[in-house]
Amino acid sequence: MTRLTLLGTGGGRFATVTQERATGGIYLEDGVSLHIDPGPGSLVMMRRAKLDPMRTDGILVSHCHPDHYTDAEVLLEAMTNGTHTRRGYLAASRSVLEGTGTIGPAISAYHKAAVDEVTMVEPGDEIDIGHVKVLATPADHSDPTTVGFRIGTTNGEIGYVPDTSLHRDVIEANKGVRVLIVPLTRPLRARIDHHLCTEDAAVLVEEVQPEVAVLNHLGLKILREDPRMQADWITKKSGVETILGEDLMRIRMAERIGIRGPGEGRGHSKRGRRGGGGGSGKDKHHDEQGSPPDCTE
Numbered sequence: 001m002t003r004l005t006l007l008g009t010g011g012g013r014f015a016t017v018t019q020e021r022a023t024g025g026i027y028l029e030d031g032v033s034l035h036i037d038p039g040p041g042s043l044v045m046m047r048r049a050k051l052d053p054m055r056t057d058g059i060l061v062s063h064c065h066p067d068h069y070t071d072a073e074v075l076l077e078a079m080t081n082g083t084h085t086r087r088g089y090l091a092a093s094r095s096v097l098e099g100t101g102t103i104g105p106a107i108s109a110y111h112k113a114a115v116d117e118v119t120m121v122e123p124g125d126e127i128d129i130g131h132v133k134v135l136a137t138p139a140d141h142s143d144p145t146t147v148g149f150r151i152g153t154t155n156g157e158i159g160y161v162p163d164t165s166l167h168r169d170v171i172e173a174n175k176g177v178r179v180l181i182v183p184l185t186r187p188l189r190a191r192i193d194h195h196l197c198t199e200d201a202a203v204l205v206e207e208v209q210p211e212v213a214v215l216n217h218l219g220l221k222i223l224r225e226d227p228r229m230q231a232d233w234i235t236k237k238s239g240v241e242t243i244l245g246e247d248l249m250r251i252r253m254a255e256r257i258g259i260r261g262p263g264e265g266r267g268h269s270k271r272g273r274r275g276g277g278g279g280s281g282k283d284k285h286h287d288e289q290g291s292p293p294d295c296t297e
Ligand SMILES: [Zn+2]
Pocket: 063, 065, 141, 163
């Protein structure tokens, strides 16, 4: 079985500090278990998802911004049996492991020493975690050492796009994946540097042509407008089914790709649900909370 659990679909400073969406990253189970970008609240969300952090085999961190790394050290303690058993993998950008400019490092020497294999990754580097292949992919972000992850599982590849502007290298690096995780930080007509807005995401999705795209890392401005409309817009523009990610949503990869929203009793095939959206309609309350602060992400 290959299964992704969304432990948080919020992103950017203001969605993070308000926790209008959780920011726990993504958990992949495919015989081995990997936690990608464990931001604030990861541990709490794992408990809600009934996932055991002591069974994690590897932690991947794309870059050194707090919405992507804050729970990494405590999750490393879980992975290494409280640092008593040297085990597991940690793959991360230079900024996370060594620091760059005024940011980082995000993980102490003490915690790194508890892990069996620590790898600083740059685009093009590949590591094996059990049978799962992890290829670091490029990005164009304010942390210049940011990497994405193209992950080869027993049921095909997943493209985890990190925070980035729309860039040709990012498109090329993700072609051929079955599931594309898209960090949609800004809605239509609200582009900012170093992040994707809805128009950019539609280009990315249309060019990559995954079987399904999942919108993640939703910024506050999207959440307070109409997130479902952004997903529908991208689906229409790209011709690729684009799902609005929800906290605790599960994506099961087999011959077909099944999506199960939080609280839904059973999954359904992606072939049966074109038109974006993603479950329970629980975003309604965001519309009632007025305008977001005037902010960048
Ligand atoms: Zn960032």
